[in-house]
Amino acid sequence: NAGVMQNPRHLVRRRGQEARLRCSPMKGHSHVYWYRQLPEEGLKFMVYLQKENIIDESGMPKERFSAEFPKEGPSILRIQQVVRGDSAAYFCASSPPPGTGGFFVFGQGTRLTVV
Amino acid sequence: AQTVTQSQPEMSVQEAETVTLSCTYDTSENNYYLFWYKQPPSRQMILVIRQEAYKQQNATENRFSVNFQKAAKSFSLKISDSQLGDTAMYFCAFMSDSGAGSYQLTFGKGTKLSVIP
Numbered sequence: 001n002a003g004v005m006q007n008p009r010h011l012v013r014r015r016g017q018e019a020r021l022r023c024s025p026m027k028g029h030s031h032v033y034w035y036r037q038l039p040e041e042g043l044k045f046m047v048y049l050q051k052e053n054i055i056d057e058s059g060m061p062k063e064r065f066s067a068e069f070p071k072e073g074p075s076i077l078r079i080q081q082v083v084r085g086d087s088a089a090y091f092c093a094s095s096p097p098p099g100t101g102g103f104f105v106f107g108q109g110t111r112l113t114v115v
Numbered sequence: 116a117q118t119v120t121q122s123q124p125e126m127s128v129q130e131a132e133t134v135t136l137s138c139t140y141d142t143s144e145n146n147y148y149l150f151w152y153k154q155p156p157s158r159q160m161i162l163v164i165r166q167e168a169y170k171q172q173n174a175t176e177n178r179f180s181v182n183f184q185k186a187a188k189s190f191s192l193k194i195s196d197s198q199l200g201d202t203a204m205y206f207c208a209f210m211s212d213s214g215a216g217s218y219q220l221t222f223g224k225g226t227k228l229s230v231i232p
Binding site for chain 1: 119129145157158159160161162193206208218219220222223225
């Protein structure tokens with residue numbers, strides 16, 4: 001069981017470019033969560049998705065950020081027109097369906113650097 | 116909205132000694148889960164221990180145990196026989212179990228623990 005796979009591990013983008021972060025959930029997990037960790041901070045919730053459905057995007061910035069979890073393939077967190085303030089570590093977690101006790105498994109994160 | 120507070124930004128402990136990390140939280144809910152996560156320099160988020168709020172018995176996992184005080188909304192982590200590999204950031208986290216559908220974790224800002232040889 002490969003766990004939660006995130007790629008790339010490190011991503012460098014120039015201001016104004018697009019960043020695409022990928023997350024493949026653990027086998028058997030149907031729910032994906034994205035979190036952002038700014039330097040010296042804890043993780044902050046961004047969005048919670050099931051296949052083809054966004055359940056909760058209350059933590060997503062209103063502009064430039066979007067997320068999807070298609071029927072086939074990984075979940076994608078997309079950041080358009082990146083700015084320096086988007087530099088952070090982005091973590092994906094997956095879990096079985098709710099009601100099973102919050103057994104999240106985290107990926108190793110993608111460190112985004114905007115130059 | 117829930118909040119999680121870790122009042123100790125940094126702590127250190129001698130190898131083989133015991134250390135306690137503090138965490139308090141604020142919620143109006145009755146059903147929830149509490150977690151301690153470890154983040155070593157590799158940045159991987161590793162679950163250390165988990166507590167269901169409805170359970171009065173404190174959770175334990177080998178050298179790790181918690182002191183869960185529901186009325187005081189306190190959830191401290193005790194690490195016994197500290198090892199060099201315990202050096203990491205430790206995050207306390209809260210998750211509602213209200214059944215409302217969004218199972219998001221709320222994290223504290225973390226405590227940086229250094230184990231000194």
